[in-house]
Amino acid sequence: MRVLSSVRWSDLRPDDFLERQRACPIVYMPIGLCEPHGHVAALGLDTLKADYYCEEAAGRFGGIVAPTQGYHIHxxxxxKPWLDEVVGDTNPxxxxxxxxxxxxxxxxQLRAYANAGFHAVIVVSGHAGGSQKDLRRVAKAFTxxxxxxxxxxxxxxxxGYEGDHAGAYEISQLQAIHPEAVDLSLxxxxxxxxxxxxxxxxLDAAEASPxxxxxxxxxxxxxxxxxAENLKEGTLIKEPIxxxxAEEIWSKILAQGEWWSMGLK
Ligand SMILES: [Zn+2]
Known part of the structure; x- marks a missing residue:
């Protein structure tokens, strides 16, 4: 059973939510996905670390953690060629x-945060490789x-560190957060x-350590x-969006043309 958290939007009663939000009107959005990280690690490595960073940040610096977005661009x-190369015919x-x-x-999601009274948004993506640029394009238009x-x-x-995929960097991150999710004997x-x-x-996963x-x-x-310290003031919208x-903002984004960093196929 999951233990309820004092920083999670989903876990707070309305009065407690508003009290936390008044103290620090920042919302953190964890985003990751399930994808293979070797036989040694849980498939949701990217999601698990994003959740952890957001929950720790909210706990230490204030603010509230939005519902996790557990699907990402892939x-x-x-x-596509990367999957063919490192996963091949095996089901990913x-x-x-x-x-x-x-x-x-x-x-x-950004609209929901604004309408719920948050003044600023911090998105932590556990999945890298370029698709974050697409999210930033949406963020810029929204701002x-x-x-x-x-x-x-x-x-x-x-x-501070160069990331990797399921190497010493990522496997170490997960070992420190959820040791039970990593089995280096595999x-x-x-x-x-x-x-x-x-x-x-x-290739260097064997060098991972908690x-x-x-x-x-x-x-x-x-x-x-x-x-978060710099964003605390932010902006409170006057009327709900x-x-x-929201569709008008989306139209403006689409009007920017073929900007998807990953392509659409
Ligand atoms: Zn990963």
Whole structure:
């Protein structure tokens, strides 16, 4: 059973929500997805770390954590040949979506935050590789229309370390957060059938350690805290944004042309 949290939108009663929001009107949005990170690690590594960073940041610096977005952009752009290479014929057990679906949904997530009275948004993406630029494009358009600042960064973009995919960086992060989600005795485990070798495991995964993960994680949380400090004022909208107004923002985004960093296919 999941333990209820004192910083989660979903877990707070209205009075407690408003009290937390009055003290710090920032909302954190964790976004990740399920994709293979070798046989050694839980599929939701990207989601689990985004949740952790947001919950820790809200707990330490104030603010509220929005419902987690557990689907992310995949199977398009360079991700497609990457999947063919590192997963091959094996089922990737993927929770991916095309960019236009994630971005459209993201715009409406931002609308929900503004209408709920938040003054600023911090988005922490556990999934990197370029699709964050699509989210930033939506964020920029939203800020232009509403004045509400939205910061979107993947975990390595918070600074200090170069990210990887299921290598010493990511496996360490998860070891420090959820040790039970990593089993390094499976490092040499190959796929039973089909191709895909070690299921997208990074070459240096054997060098992962909880201590390394702890250092990386603390650097990221401190960086989020510094941004949160600067965003506390933000902007409070005067009237709720209705669906039609959100659609107008979406039209402006689409009018920017073929900007999807991953392509649409
Ligand atoms: Zn990952």
């Amino acid at each position: 199977e398009c752009g360079f991700h 057990l993927l929770a991916g979506m095309p960019p236009q679906v994630v971005c459209y949904h993201f715009l409406y 232009k229309s509403t004045g509400i600042p939205v910061v979107v960064k993947t975990d390595p973009e918070w600074g 490092l040499e485990r190959m796929n039973d059938e089909g191709s895909g070798g070690r299921l997208a495991l990074g 201590a390394k993960g702890q250092q990386i994680n603390e650097t990221i949380i401190a960086a989020i805290g510094a941004v 209705n669906y039609q107004q």
